[in-house]
Amino acid sequence: METSKAIKTRRSIRDFKSTPVEKDVLVDIIKAAQQAPSQANSQPWHVYLATGDTLTEYKRRFQQLSQANKKSKLFLEKAQTGQWSPTEQIKMAKWNVELAQTLDGMQYIYSNSQYALYNAPAIAILTLPKNSPAWSIYDLGAFAQTLMLAATDHGLASISASEFVKYPELGYGVLDISKKEVAVMGIGLGYEDSTRQINQLHTSRQLLQDTLTFFA
Numbered sequence: 001m002e003t004s005k006a007i008k009t010r011r012s013i014r015d016f017k018s019t020p021v022e023k024d025v026l027v028d029i030i031k032a033a034q035q036a037p038s039q040a041n042s043q044p045w046h047v048y049l050a051t052g053d054t055l056t057e058y059k060r061r062f063q064q065l066s067q068a069n070k071k072s073k074l075f076l077e078k079a080q081t082g083q084w085s086p087t088e089q090i091k092m093a094k095w096n097v098e099l100a101q102t103l104d105g106m107q108y109i110y111s112n113s114q115y116a117l118y119n120a121p122a123i124a125i126l127t128l129p130k131n132s133p134a135w136s137i138y139d140l141g142a143f144a145q146t147l148m149l150a151a152t153d154h155g156l157a158s159i160s161a162s163e164f165v166k167y168p169e170l171g172y173g174v175l176d177i178s179k180k181e182v183a184v185m186g187i188g189l190g191y192e193d194s195t196r197q198i199n200q201l202h203t204s205r206q207l208l209q210d211t212l213t214f215f216a
């Protein structure tokens with residue numbers, strides 16, 4: 001696939017088919033993500049890829065904690081909308097409108113998809129060593145996007161979501177994440193269920209002039 005096509009067609013998918021993804025494909029995608037740039041080639045990332053019974057257990061315990069209204073304990077703490085500038089808050093509000101329009105007001109579809117961890121048949125939990133410098137967060141972002149573009153290239157859909165890592169004890173308990181690491185983000189991978197209303201969400205982007213200041 002052309003790189004430009006992968007960039008343009010990647011979007012967040014929130015309900016996957018139950019079809020499993022072959023291990024070789026998943027390994028290929030992680031291999032591709034390893035090409036991401038990082039500060040002095042530090043490559044601070046590690047990926048814990050959950051599929052099969054391990055993922056079923058991860059989801060089961062996630063749902064138990066959700067039902068018990070367990071407070072999330074994200075590494076990158078849950079930010080309050082007010083922490084963003086007013087300009088960003090407007091864009092975030094627009095996303096909410098786009099979502100509501102897609103779901104025709106049935107917001108519970110979104111909540112259900114979060115609760116099911118989007119029915120993803122594979123989840124990549126991305127970690128960093130504890131106490132990493134902020135640069136490593138930047139590096140992990142590049143890694144994540146490279147991973148998702150490689151997934152698109154393999155015909156897979158994806159979603160990058162903090163929901164996957166809101167209960168760190170699941171990473172340590174089910175995936176045996178090293179106590180020296182923190183789970184920063186999760187990426188769901190699988191095949192899109194295009195019959196689902198929630199997957200009809202196509203997000204807009206701000207005007208180029210709001211992103212780019214060009215000098216000649």
Ligand SMILES: Cc1cc2nc3c(=O)[nH]c(=O)nc-3n(C[C@H](O)[C@H](O)[C@H](O)COP(=O)(O)O)c2cc1C
Binds near residue numbers: 014159161162163203
């Ligand atoms: C750091 C980060 C956290 C996100 N967390 C969630 C999440 O918890 N739930 C969700 O449905 N989408 C989540 N998303 C997906 C964004 O909503 C999505 O990327 C954005 O609306 C743009 O849409 P697109 O990915 O379809 O282009 C997250 C994305 C990022 C980069």
